[in-house]
Amino acid sequence: MSRLLHIDSSARSGQSGRDPHGSHTRRLSARFIERWHAQSPQDAVVYRDVGVSAPKPVDGEWVHAAFTPAERRRDWMVERLAESDAIIDEALASDIIVAGVPMYNFGPPAQFKAYIDNLVRVGRTFGFDRSRPGEPYWPMLAGQEKQLVILTSRGDYGYGPGGRLEERNHVENSVRTAFEYIGIDISHVVAIEYDEFADHRVAASIAAAEAQVDRLVEQLLAERVRQAA
Numbered sequence: 001m002s003r004l005l006h007i008d009s010s011a012r013s014g015q016s017g018r019d020p021h022g023s024h025t026r027r028l029s030a031r032f033i034e035r036w037h038a039q040s041p042q043d044a045v046v047y048r049d050v051g052v053s054a055p056k057p058v059d060g061e062w063v064h065a066a067f068t069p070a071e072r073r074r075d076w077m078v079e080r081l082a083e084s085d086a087i088i089d090e091a092l093a094s095d096i097i098v099a100g101v102p103m104y105n106f107g108p109p110a111q112f113k114a115y116i117d118n119l120v121r122v123g124r125t126f127g128f129d130r131s132r133p134g135e136p137y138w139p140m141l142a143g144q145e146k147q148l149v150i151l152t153s154r155g156d157y158g159y160g161p162g163g164r165l166e167e168r169n170h171v172e173n174s175v176r177t178a179f180e181y182i183g184i185d186i187s188h189v190v191a192i193e194y195d196e197f198a199d200h201r202v203a204a205s206i207a208a209a210e211a212q213v214d215r216l217v218e219q220l221l222a223e224r225v226r227q228a229a
């Protein structure tokens with residue numbers, strides 16, 4: 001049995017192909033979860049929609065609370081960290097994190113960045129000890145075989161490896177880096193391009209991305225069967 005965490009972060013609430021002006025990343029993430037569930041209905045899925053309900057961004061109170069040792073936290077600090085705790089508990093309890101992350105101004109949307117800033121927390125998802133010889137930081141989720149699936153979409157084209165805009169793409173690398181930092185270092189990416197062109201190219205890109213999602217679901221389910229054998 002696997003535990004899936006499904007996250008959406010598009011500001012568009014509907015799905016493309018189903019709702020007018022709907023989101024491509026919501027379409028891909030829903031497809032991943034539906035196809036997975038069709039083949040493995042016993043698996044638990046937890047859903048978090050940061051596009052509709054964004055985590056509160058990190059502020060001075062959050063930093064003060066997070067860097068106060070747990071046993072010395074006052075009530076307001078515990079309260080300020082409650083949302084971060086819920087975000088972390090969900091990630092700790094999941095095997096596969098399926099995240100819809102559109103490109104907004106070359107990076108992830110602010111609501112997904114707020115999610116990451118609440119997830120990456122000293123003492124809960126990464127450790128820090130300045131007296132530790134060599135490397136003072138360590139990933140607290142390492143060795144758990146958790147996997148991240150990034151489902152992204154952009155209006156222009158050529159942001160992939162070797163593409164004309166590759167250097168302007170700060171979505172996948174920034175998301176992967178943050179997850180690797182806490183120990184989730186197995187990741188997969190599927191992208192849609194050409195959204196702004198609204199022609200046959202976006203249609204072809206969607207079809208290719210959907211086929212990639214389907215193959216990825218098959219691949220991850222097959223891996224699970226192999227690991228269980």
Ligand SMILES: Cc1cc2nc3c(=O)[nH]c(=O)nc-3n(C[C@H](O)[C@H](O)[C@H](O)COP(=O)(O)O)c2cc1C
Nearest residue numbers: 010023024025102103104105106153154155156195
């Ligand atoms: C605020 C905003 C910023 C965007 N910035 C970019 C960008 O930097 N590069 C790009 O190619 N497309 C950009 N787009 C287009 C989106 O990446 C594209 O519409 C994508 O499909 C959005 O994901 P969604 O379909 O899941 O909502 C932007 C769209 C919005 C709303």
